[in-house]
Amino acid sequence: MFGRKKNKGRDDGEEPQYEDEYTEYDEYDDEYEDTEYDETAYADDEFEDSDYDDAPVAAGDRTGPYDYEDVADNLETVAEQRLDLGSVIVPVPPGGQLQVEMTPDGTPQAVHLATQHGRITVAAYAAPKSPGQWRSVAADLAETLRKDGAQVAVTQGPWGRELHAVTEGADLRFIGVDGYRWMVRLVAAGPSGAADENTPLVAAARAILGETVVRRGDEPLPVREPLPVVLPQELADQLAAAHQQQLAAQQQAVQAQLTAMQGGQPYQPAPQNTEPRRGAEGSAMQQLGLN
Structure with a gap:
């Protein structure tokens, strides 16, 4: 919708190759059930050189997520179709309902999009200028999930590696993308089988992420620091x-x-x-x- 990303710090006219990138696992702290996943097929070195080494999508097929500075001039034309949460601007699917998660002191912590197929959560984090944060974050997340008993598979998606986790309470898919000084992470959660490849939930999640805009800001932040969520005034009221x-x-x-x-x-x-x-x-x- 917004066209190609602008070049960040390159003079050869080629688009940068974004590799892909979760740090927390609080929101889905459930017990897990046994499945037919083969744990031996995903050894500890799966995040090193492998078939899932963030193979880039062809430049002509690449969509977002977009950097706010690259598309700010075009946002007004689609503002009514999107939800501005400060650090991320996300499209709202037809029939989607908002669920706001608050901290004990009343600060908005996360905003979930509840759909008929499952729940989708988009969050942005501070990252270095060079890509690669999603790879390390995905490795840490996979380790945490497995220690908690989840069955985790590393799969290939439009932006490279994705994590598919099967738990007792929900099936999860984590999708991450590296940007310029930011990393965006999407979590899709649904009932058993909802996070499998080629399901409506995964298709909706990728469509939302492909049209997400990240507003990083200029403030120096530690790596992996969550970018703040700011609710629209009407919703806050x-x-x-x-x-x-x-x-x-x-x-x-x-x-x-x-x-x-x-x-x-x-x-x-x-x-x-x-x-x-x-x-x-x-x-x-x-x-x-x-x-």
């Missing part, structure tokens, strides 16, 4: 209003419970006696010789 309604409902529930405990009478705190306490020998102040 809706979440704030919903949070206030939830707090009000909780307060009403507590008040109703206290009223029921008081036999139907509104709860009244017990009056506190402000008079000096008197004992057998007079008031407390008198006993201390202060009166």
Whole structure:
């Protein structure tokens, strides 16, 4: 939709070859079941020289993800079809619903696109200028998944290596792409079989990633640092209003419970006696010789 990526730091007119690149596994912390995957087929050196060595897609077939600076002038024409989350701008599939994941302090942590086939999550991370971060991240992720009992296969996709993980709770596919000082990672999660090759969920995930725009910004950040998620103002206002309604409902529930405990009478705190306490020998102040 936006055309080819601009050349980053090259004068020969050729497009840079982007190799591909997750650091966290919190969101799918499930137990895993045995499958027909052959673990011996994917040894520890699978991320070195192998058949999945990030074979590039032909330049004429390559789409996004795009760098914001390369396509900013064209974004206005498709703004209504996309969701601007600050660090990433993603297309919303027909019928897709938004699910916002918040931190305990109320900061948006992730935004998921719920579709009829499964859930898709796109996030961006800081990376070096040179490509290669996805390769190391994918290796770390695969190791973590297997230690947790998942069955993991390394497959080949439009941008190179992808991870396909089978778990007890969901089937997952991780797709990563290196850009200029950023790495974008997509997670597609669905029921058993949903993350297999040539499924509607995987097709939708690749289509979304191919039209994603990454806004890296100029701020220096550590490698693998997640780029911040910023909600559109309208969505942020809706979440704030919903949070206030939830707090009000909780307060009403507590008040109703206290009223029921008081036999139907509104709860009244017990009056506190402000008079000096008197004992057998007079008031407390008198006993201390202060009166």
